[in-house]
Amino acid sequence: MNVRRLIPTAALAGAVALAATALTACSGAAEAAGDRDGKLHVTASFYPLQFLAERIGKEHVKVGTLTKPGVEPHDLEITPKQTAQLGESDVVLYLKSLQPAVDKAVAQSGVKNVVDAATLTQLEVHGTSGHDHAAEEGHTEDDGHDHGHSHGEAGEDPHVWLDPVKYAEIAQGVGAALEKSDPGHAADYKKNTDALLAELGALDTEFKDGLKNTASRTFITTHSAFGYLAERYGLDQEGISGVDPESEPSPARMKDLQALATKDNVTTVFFETLASDKTAKSLAGDTGLKTDVLDPLEGLTDKSQGADYFEVMRSNLKNLQKALGNK
Template sequence: MSSRRVGTRSRSRSRSRIAGSALAAGATAVGLLALTACGSDDGGGGGDGAGGDRLDVVASFYPMEFLAERIGGDHVSVSTLTEPGVEPHDLELSPRQTARVSDADLVVYLAGLQPTVDDAVETAGVEHVAEATSFTTLEEHGDDVDGHGDEHGDEHAEEGHEGHDHDHEGGDPHIWLDPAKYAEVAQGVGDALADADPDHAADYARNTETLVAELHALDDEFATGLEGRTSDTFITTHAAFGYLAEAYGLHEEAITGIDPESEPSGARMRDLQEIAEADGVTTVFFETLVSDDTARTLADDLGLRTAVLDPVEGITDESPGADYLSVMRANLAALQEALGVPAA
């Protein structure tokens, strides 16, 4: 990433004196109102706008927001373009949100997940950008959701899926669901913050080191916590967990592909029934931000349980945790039960 410079902020302040205590008090009140208006955020999505002297960071959705807040600490004001409860893949930016991207000191986003954000960043000419996929490697997952190794092949691949599709030509964008890959992104975001705000580079480096250590510890928790399982296969609503599955030797079978809004074919549903029986699947996982109708229908047809496996694309009151780390630990517990990990 090329070295970039943070635009300086300045505020003009009147130094003139107004005679008379009443006039002076009135001028003070007006000044306070003006400062309050300047500090307010009319764009929504959290944060407090320019945040006074803090770095104005715009994050595309929750996983990027989490990194910016944890690493930036008190030196940043972070707002997100994706409101809690909004499915990130479906985001459409308003003109006001597009303006926020243009005005940001730093934009933290993940290319290939939200085309509307990709377009806004490309046209905005933002001086500082932290693009998550540039800090790690992408792989292909979930495009052939009808295959299941040599057992099931791709006999139904030509039937495809009904509904719309998003462009994921660069690979599976769900990198944050592998804690080790997410740690690589955290390191890149820390470097971008230091580049945008060199006066606080030491603090960003320290916060990055702390967060990366936590993510590596989480990675270890998953590796050890999934030992002794009786099955490797799990069924999910959409193919968000390819990186997680690959990291820990699991096999994800998704009802739909990378796009959570696509509709599965009848052939796919029949394949999943065969897979569930052959691999001893006990649970069909659904998500908090996507309709669970198809997952529950499949589970009912097969007499299986349903449970939440959260892709951590946003935090709401329905999430099984308050932040990335707690939701991921809830996911680990759900996988342990579904895959037959012996109780400790």
């Protein structure tokens, strides 16, 4: 005679619930290991922030960027696919006021961990000259100079990454944000941040020593992106355009620069890889000057003089030394 043992209804229900929970947990783990690769997904608005995320996060992060190589960051337009990418990110890194389209997309993304690099260091107002805080002196844009009013209400210059000291301050903030977002790997993020800060400190020393003794302290560039760098190392930046590389200089500004080149023994007009060199060559042709590259590092291309931030910055240093007459 067969005897069937009956499982109490409550026990059966509990077993089913436990199995369902286990199945759900397994599915979640599989998704994390598969679709998400178990990594912290970081979206950076443009190259300097992408570089920090990659160097600090290393194997623990998957980094995407909104500004593809060769695209001028100031002119970036966000696609629907990029908007979706933002929404799926664990961390978003951007620099408010540099890219208006990004500002808008970030505000609408709903991402919890958003880091604005502009809050990690002190932004300043720079005019066409590294020491000319023209906006504070009551000048208007009718004087032939663009004083950077296209970036933020206060006209702050966003190009902080070109000063290794300020870039280090941003790196510290990015490292802290990754530690908070992924506490399980906090020790690694801290170690990587410290190593990067040491490299940036060494780069600062190279610039300080390399630009200490030069025949001239003035450089002319098409894009007024080097105000922080000029201020840090005691140079004078004279921009053909303002902080927007696509803005056209006035005839009066071009005439001023021709006179200044003679007065300050300027030998070179610098242009950048992501914008046209037409204006630089025009000024150089009128004044008998040479042209060379000074890269604002807003993005890398196959024309960049280096494969990463440090290589391009050292190329910038060499080009400045050559143009300024390093002693």
